[in-house]
Amino acid sequence: MTAEADDRMQSSNGSTPIVPLGKPVIEMRAIVKRFPGVLANDHVDFNLQRGEIHALLGENGAGKSTLMNILAGMYKPDSGTILVRGQQVNLASPRHAIQSGIGMIHQHFMLVPTQTVTENILLGLDDPRFIMNLPRYDDIVADLGEKFGLKVDPTAKIWQLSVGEQQRVEILKMLYRGAEVLIMDEPTAVLAPQEIEGLIDTLRTMVSEGKSVIFISHKLQEVMSIADRVTVLRKGRMTAGGLPARGVTKDELARQMVGREVIFHLDKKEQEPGEVILSIQNIFAENDKGLPALRGVSLDVRAGEIVGLAGVAGNGQSELAQVVSGLRKCNQGCVKLNGETICNQSALFGIQQGLAYVPEDRTHVGSSPNLSVTDNVIMKNYRHAPIGRGWMIDMQTATRFAKELKEAYDIIVPNVETPVRLLSGGNLQRVILAREISGNPAFMLAVQPTRGLDVGAIEGVQRLLLNQREAGSAILLISEELEELMSLSDRIVVIYEGRIMGEMAKADLRTLGLMMTGTPLDRIEKEGATANG
Amino acid sequence: MADITSPPPRARRSIIPYRIRLEPRLSEPPRWYPFAVSLGAILVALFFGGIVILLAGGDPWRSYVHIAKASFGDLGVFSDTIVKATPLILVGLACSVAFRMRLWNIGAEGQFFLGAFGASAVILIPILPPTAPGWLFFLTTMIAGSLAGALWAFVPGYLKAKLNVNEIITTLMMNYIALSLINYFIFAVWTEGGFQMSPMFPKNAWLPRLTDFGSQVPALRGLTTHAGLIVGLVMSVVVWLIIYRSRWGYEIRLIGDNPRAARYAGINITRNTVLVMMLSGALAGLAGVSEITGVVHRLQSAISPGYGFTGIIIAWLAKLNPFAVIVVSILFGALILAGREIQPSGVPKMIQGIILVSLIASDFLLRYRIRIERIPEEA
Numbered sequence: 001m002t003a004e005a006d007d008r009m010q011s012s013n014g015s016t017p018i019v020p021l022g023k024p025v026i027e028m029r030a031i032v033k034r035f036p037g038v039l040a041n042d043h044v045d046f047n048l049q050r051g052e053i054h055a056l057l058g059e060n061g062a063g064k065s066t067l068m069n070i071l072a073g074m075y076k077p078d079s080g081t082i083l084v085r086g087q088q089v090n091l092a093s094p095r096h097a098i099q100s101g102i103g104m105i106h107q108h109f110m111l112v113p114t115q116t117v118t119e120n121i122l123l124g125l126d127d128p129r130f131i132m133n134l135p136r137y138d139d140i141v142a143d144l145g146e147k148f149g150l151k152v153d154p155t156a157k158i159w160q161l162s163v164g165e166q167q168r169v170e171i172l173k174m175l176y177r178g179a180e181v182l183i184m185d186e187p188t189a190v191l192a193p194q195e196i197e198g199l200i201d202t203l204r205t206m207v208s209e210g211k212s213v214i215f216i217s218h219k220l221q222e223v224m225s226i227a228d229r230v231t232v233l234r235k236g237r238m239t240a241g242g243l244p245a246r247g248v249t250k251d252e253l254a255r256q257m258v259g260r261e262v263i264f265h266l267d268k269k270e271q272e273p274g275e276v277i278l279s280i281q282n283i284f285a286e287n288d289k290g291l292p293a294l295r296g297v298s299l300d301v302r303a304g305e306i307v308g309l310a311g312v313a314g315n316g317q318s319e320l321a322q323v324v325s326g327l328r329k330c331n332q333g334c335v336k337l338n339g340e341t342i343c344n345q346s347a348l349f350g351i352q353q354g355l356a357y358v359p360e361d362r363t364h365v366g367s368s369p370n371l372s373v374t375d376n377v378i379m380k381n382y383r384h385a386p387i388g389r390g391w392m393i394d395m396q397t398a399t400r401f402a403k404e405l406k407e408a409y410d411i412i413v414p415n416v417e418t419p420v421r422l423l424s425g426g427n428l429q430r431v432i433l434a435r436e437i438s439g440n441p442a443f444m445l446a447v448q449p450t451r452g453l454d455v456g457a458i459e460g461v462q463r464l465l466l467n468q469r470e471a472g473s474a475i476l477l478i479s480e481e482l483e484e485l486m487s488l489s490d491r492i493v494v495i496y497e498g499r500i501m502g503e504m505a506k507a508d509l510r511t512l513g514l515m516m517t518g519t520p521l522d523r524i525e526k527e528g529a530t531a532n533g
Numbered sequence: 534m535a536d537i538t539s540p541p542p543r544a545r546r547s548i549i550p551y552r553i554r555l556e557p558r559l560s561e562p563p564r565w566y567p568f569a570v571s572l573g574a575i576l577v578a579l580f581f582g583g584i585v586i587l588l589a590g591g592d593p594w595r596s597y598v599h600i601a602k603a604s605f606g607d608l609g610v611f612s613d614t615i616v617k618a619t620p621l622i623l624v625g626l627a628c629s630v631a632f633r634m635r636l637w638n639i640g641a642e643g644q645f646f647l648g649a650f651g652a653s654a655v656i657l658i659p660i661l662p663p664t665a666p667g668w669l670f671f672l673t674t675m676i677a678g679s680l681a682g683a684l685w686a687f688v689p690g691y692l693k694a695k696l697n698v699n700e701i702i703t704t705l706m707m708n709y710i711a712l713s714l715i716n717y718f719i720f721a722v723w724t725e726g727g728f729q730m731s732p733m734f735p736k737n738a739w740l741p742r743l744t745d746f747g748s749q750v751p752a753l754r755g756l757t758t759h760a761g762l763i764v765g766l767v768m769s770v771v772v773w774l775i776i777y778r779s780r781w782g783y784e785i786r787l788i789g790d791n792p793r794a795a796r797y798a799g800i801n802i803t804r805n806t807v808l809v810m811m812l813s814g815a816l817a818g819l820a821g822v823s824e825i826t827g828v829v830h831r832l833q834s835a836i837s838p839g840y841g842f843t844g845i846i847i848a849w850l851a852k853l854n855p856f857a858v859i860v861v862s863i864l865f866g867a868l869i870l871a872g873r874e875i876q877p878s879g880v881p882k883m884i885q886g887i888i889l890v891s892l893i894a895s896d897f898l899l900r901y902r903i904r905i906e907r908i909p910e911e912a
Contacts, residue, residue, distance in 0.1 A: 035556070325797070326799075327796060327797065346799060346801070347796060347797065347798075347799040348799030348800075348801075349799075350799075351798075351799045352799075357797070359797060361793075364791065364793055364794075365793045365794055365797050366794065366797065367791070367794060368786075368787050368790040368791040368794045368795075369790065369791065370790045371786060371787065371790050371791075375783065375786070375787070378783075379787070379794070379797075379798040380798060380799075382780060382783055383780065388780050391779050391780060391781070392774075392778055392779050392780065393778060393779060393780055393782075393783055395777075395778060
């Protein structure tokens with residue numbers, strides 16, 4: 001490639017598209033990327049056509065994000081070539097990527113909460129240089145939003161916006177920078193069902209305007225409904241390249257993704273729940289900012305049943321979990337475990353009453369990263385025999401205990417002295433579950449137990465929960481994965497802005513979605529009745 | 534729409550076709566590796582120290598040989614090295630216990646003085662008559678000194694636990710209060726004829742020294758190593774047992790590594806903050822007792838050339854391991870001793886500083902690996 005051609009390519013971004021619809025706008029050929037001990041991408045080919053939504057599917061650790069980070073200029077491939085609009089490019093930094101018209105939207109938004117939408121969009125650009133003529137740029141941003149159906153107030157501050165709106169700001173940011181190709185890293189993970197539909201509409205508008213979208217996901221259902229074509233990665237290798245999404249079945253994709261049949265139906269035994277073990281009565285509590293997070297939450301969990309708590313993140317689930325586990329004070333109401341009041345007590349009191357807790361944050365709350373597997377599994381039982389003996393800890397017994405759990409729960413780790421920070425997410429979750437279940441808890445609180453795990457690990461964790469249910473524990477499962485809640489729970493309770501919207505034994509997605517966005521169940525039923533009658 | 538004007542990617546190009554890349558380690562390095570890295574860091578530090586000595590007009594090799602001889606050359610100087618190392622072991626332990634819980638006790642110096650003060654109070658008030666037996670003196674001074682140190686540390690510990698007052702500031706400031714307190718007593722209360730020091734302690738209150746047995750074993754004559762060393766060694770074992778084998782130590786390690794996980798496990802962080810601070814203060818206090826009853830034999834303000842602060846460095850270099858504290862303390866004792874021998878006396882201090890910097894920097898190598906790779910030719 002000559003220097004002039006290269007320069008022309010660099011400067012041609014954002015202007016008249018040179019690629020006709022349906023022709024490849026991006027080609028990645030034989031991309032290899034190696035990290036210490038891992039071959040993240042092993043000769044991966046990927047091509048994106050202009051005007052399509054292309055899903056990149058794979059388990060966690062399959063190399064999806066690595067591949068896309070290479071395309072976004074975050075990593076350099078060890079070998080392989082990248083062609084943008086038929087020209088070979090060297091994407092040395094995100095800046096170069098965006099100059100080539102490639103923009104990536106990460107799972108965690110990179111926005112400044114105290115600044116306005118327009119300010120965030122302009123951040124890091126050379127224009128305006130010195131004097132900020134914000135109203136002028138507000139108009140530009142508003143026009144751009146109009147064009148692509150991304151409605152958001154340019155003068156609003158980021159912290160005032162919902163997660164869905166913040167995502168729109170991120171998309172606008174990339175469009176403003178002239179992105180022709182948009183990479184979205186698991187964009188639906190943070191959204192409510194209705195917001196997801198809004199996002200899909202936006203993406204459709206964008207591709208009809210001639211943009212192209214790469215959609216990273218590990219959710220089959222979503223991929224099937226959004227994507228035009230699908231590329232599947234497994235363990236760094238491509239197992240399916242650019243399959244048309246219409247022609248494939250969910251089972252096929254799942255097989256490509258995990259390399260074996262995935263059982264989608266966990267066999268949940270029919271069993272009658274026993275008596276009430278955990279009773280939450282009219283709880284009011286505040287969040288870290290001192291704002292009301294729970295406004296009168298009540299629910300019961302019986303022995304041998306799983307109660308699922310559904311809701312979009314940030315509607316009081318975390319606070320409820322903390323109140324129940326004794327890590328947060330409540331202002332009103334009471335939580336009883338086997339008749340003992342456990343709220344507004346120490347966390348230790350709850351543990352002594354038989355409360356097990358699988359916290360949302362595995363690495364920061366549920367485990368101690370630099371301590372060994374042994375030290376991590378004795379966290380709850382080091383106080384009494386056989387591990388604790390008077391003042392001392394019997395290290396031999398502790399080590400034996402850890403080894404037993406390692407065998408029983410398939411924790412893959414060279415030895416139990418390994419610090420848990422070196423464990424994969426799935427293994428760490430097994431360590432935590434092993435510890436919590438081994439105490440034969442009367443009640444178990446599990447918050448997002450499968451988040452961020454790959455399909456195989458998810459199945460393992462879900463089986464452990466079901467086994468625990470069969471063993472007669474009462475389980476409160478707080479999750480944002482509706483599929484998981486629906487397949488595991490005996491009842492689903494929906495929380496919205498700190499209030500319970502309703503409870504369903506047989507839940508359907510539409511009703512759940514309405515409840516999760518703030519419509520109480522009784523109103524939905526009433527409206528349904530009037531519509532039918 | 535938005536025009537971006539930045540240099541094209543080809544503008545930056547290095548002349549050297551290699552580049553250095555840092556990668557986080559994904560697995561534990563082998564057991565010998567941390568020791569090798571520390572040893573390497575000390576060698577690098579000595580190399581740079583040598584350059585400075587050279588610039589100052591000295592001969593690095595001869596200086597280092599001199600330092601080694603002045604500290605380890607014969608039994609006599611080695612005994613002096615041990616004497617210097619004894620208080621360092623105890624303050625090093627004091628700091629490592631607190632640091633283990635990420636409590637930044639910068640006040641070991643003040644707690645050291647309070648320990649000395651507590652021991653002096655037993656002897657000078659006097660609580661015990663000068664004729665009391667040595668073992669009784671030993672027990673009471675040790676208890677009084679560690680209590681005084683613990684109580685001194687209780688104040689910042691309590692403030693930290695209850696009101697979240699920054700313990701770095703409070704412990705540091707309490708050093709100055711401690712020094713003034715000592716000064717008040719040696720100027721006014723226990724002054725010996727107007728001099729800024731207390732009268733000499735009665736012989737029965739002295740810790741036994743090796744030279745005391747010189748009449749039976751002539752080889753021990755003149756050796757000033759005292760029983761404080763045994764206290765230090767015993768406390769190393771005790772601290773090791775507490776940290777690695779006791780329930781309390783487990784809680785300390787858990788809080789130190791991840792306080793949120795500790796809270797989740799039902800551990801009372803408030804109570805542990807106070808208790809660990811007091812244990813740390815007690816150990817620093819013991820160092821004061823050992824120094825004053827083993828070496829100085831009277832209360833004066835010049836009993837510490839900054840032992841409490843050196844303890845911070847020692848704890849850090851020993852990676853908070855109680856047994857490593859002993860080794861590091863002996864090395865530092867040697868450096869302090871060499872300071873007496875070498876003029877200008879800034880050199881050993883400087884070497885200490887360089888060793889510290891390179892050892893702390895070398896920690897990086899435990900977490901990351903360095904990779905040198907060829908920059909691929911651009912197409």
